[in-house]
Amino acid sequence: MISLNINGVQREVEADADMPLLWALRDILQLTGTKYGCGIAQCGACTVHLDGQPIRSCSIPLSAAVGGRITTIEGVANGDELHPVQQAWIELDVVQCGYCQSGQIMSAVALLEKNTNPNDADIDMAMNGNICRCGTYPRIRAAIKRAAEIKRGGKSA
């Protein structure tokens, strides 16, 4: 049994310690908001936070996640209150197919934790590991700036 702290809850997982965190989340814990896109840390669809840092869960074995705080897309909202990034995503109609968006949002949330007012270069740096095949990049860029605004106290529309 491996014990993991996920979204503030201690969860037990019966799996090999070398199983990538992604498969434990999806297949065993049924937290399917975190997506599989490449399996080799190329696309960012599987991004979750480990102790607040964005990581690619497809490329992290369970053994490396033990003892850390894991946050997935399911744990980003504060109860019914969506995270400013999620609010901005809705406000600016970012999503299309939506498959990449859990990962995009996790990367954006992590960026805004460190940087309350990111500029284009900061956004490029933080978001470049997240692929979107539907071409939502211009809106992601705009929505991160909008989320920063909401976070700083601006109203969501």
Next chain:
Amino acid sequence: MSEAGNGTTDNGRRQFLIGIGVVAGGTAAGLALRPWLVGAADVGRPPADFQPHAFVRIRSDDTVTVIIGKSEMGQGVYGSLPMILAEELDVDPTKVQVEIAGVDPAFNHPFLPAQFTGGSMSVMTTYDALRRVGAQARAALLAAAADQWNAELITLTTDNGVVRDSRGRSLRYGALVDAANRLSLPDPTAITLKDPSTFKYIGQPQRRLDSPIKVTGSATFGIDVMRPGMLTAVIARPPAFGARLRGFDATAAKAVVGVVEVKAVPSGVAVIAQHTYAALRGRDALVIDWDTSGSKQLSSEGLRQEWRALAKRPGLVGKNVGDVATAFRSATRSIEVEYELPYLAHACMEPLNAVAEVTAEGCELWLGTQSQSQDARFVAEALGIALSEVRINTLFLGGGFGRRASAVSDFAVDAALVAQGVGKPVKVMWTREDDMRGGYYRPLSFNRVKAAVGADGMPVAIHHVTVSKPVLANTAMGKMAVTKEGLDPSTIEGSADMPYAIPNLRVEVHNTREAVPILWWRSVGHSITGFVTNSVVDELATLAGRDPYEYRRELLKEKPRHLAVLERAASAANWGMTLSAGHFHGIALQESFGSIVAQVAEVSVFNGKARVHRVTCAVDCGLAVSPSQVVAQMESGILYGLSAALDGEINIEDGRVVEGNFDGYRVLRLVDSPAIDVHIVTSGGPIGGIGEPGTPPIAPAVCNAIFAATGQRIRRLPISKSLSA
């Protein structure tokens, strides 16, 4: 489709509800974030519902549910289609519930005997029917209220889900459900539809309805489906096209903890396990003997060399206007050039997958598909069961781009065959590599073009020979579409009927038959022909010493809609004005799927790398039913096409696909994504598509800008391969 006949949905079908609502103040309250009821008990229809048609249901609690038979792959049908019905029903489209339809002839494509999402036709082919159904339901509710009040129908009106009369009385739609059920339905063809000038919602900006569930990770894609007792499988697929399974040793695979079963299926050797990780480890441990002798000779480079020679020979004539041979003799200057485009993978963000359960009652499937009817048919054939024994549940698609409208239903059939005999539901996962190497690409295309201008600099003739594997001919649509001579319209769409005025035009085709499976890829033939024709027109402008935009204006002067789109893109981009140092403009225009799109790309080239800074796009899609979705789909189409133009390339060596994942098959990332401005041109023309037409112009617009910047003409895609350092 029976326009507003009484097509009803299967009552006992599992209903997948997406609770949809607008988020106020950033809270999820009121979102009705109903989890997808995967695995939940069947939800029947309580008798209190008023369901005049398969498309709509009104409940006594006022809930209006629109049932959508089109697959949502990002293109926004769950927003645009309910809006059309809501407009005529007179309810707020942001308040309606959307339900994903099962497979039912009521949802068939009007031109095909099948439920199918593709060809950028969802809005154009359902617009009238959805309006009529909404109007019919509204008329029925009005009649019910008139009955109840004993009032003259003419004195009644509706107002956002409420019927009112002239004396100030009102009844909610929900309160009229029983009464409406007791009356016979008004004849839908006799109902007057709204005058478009009175539209409240159609043509107005509206946010997407599926955002709330997609930003919280709660939208269920095919890959997310969980069924009780479900196992997960991966298939060791042939390493090369045409490879055959000689034998395999599963001893080590079976020893992997979590592996349940290993079995040969037509597409390879399936490893069935408790979860994905065990299946993958089991597959790694398999020892397989493949016979790849038949595919050794197959390579994209080899095909290229063969096709270069082939392109010099006469082919099937797809179009012949005037007399190119005579015209070339009288021409002042001419070019003879070769244009090449690589195989391309669709690379949907969600790799292919499907869940299947085969029982004595038949086969049930859960998958993201664009092609439900055909999937059902192929699955029935593969399992040897009746079509009526196959049940398909459509989930959200993590991208489609044509790949999820498989001509052979590969991912559905796979899953059904793996699940057969297992006695439990099985999810067949495709890894990224399985997906990318599994075939079904945009075809490799080799083009030889001779073109010439006359003394006035204007084109006198174009002779275009294309060599490629025909797309429609390799699908079920081939029978309808391909001529008896073998001419596939998808190979010459956009070249034979290009809008530019070319007095002498000859288009010829060589159909190839290499073992590489091909398929429609967002915009089908147009992303190929759009690149070739728009590049050639630019070359002619250069030959004539003319500005490429002014030159195109001249060539489109008889086509007012095209001209308006071209001019709008150019003026919005400030064509001809001074740009930032080192930045250059290129322009292109393509008509496809009933819409006309022009794009101006602003590009700089530095150290052999092209950087696209801004794309200005103008689109005339007739009526923009959902302008927000038109803009979003133009952005999407542009970036999908740009990704391919810059870096996209599938190479074949020894019958094997070289690229396997995003490290080798490079796709556009945020840092390289340009700013995009979209301008909708209103022409009053018929409704056109929006999912695909944004893609074709971007490659030539960028390459034309590269020519302006460097003098190098890119005649072979991707750009990163051709651009000199």
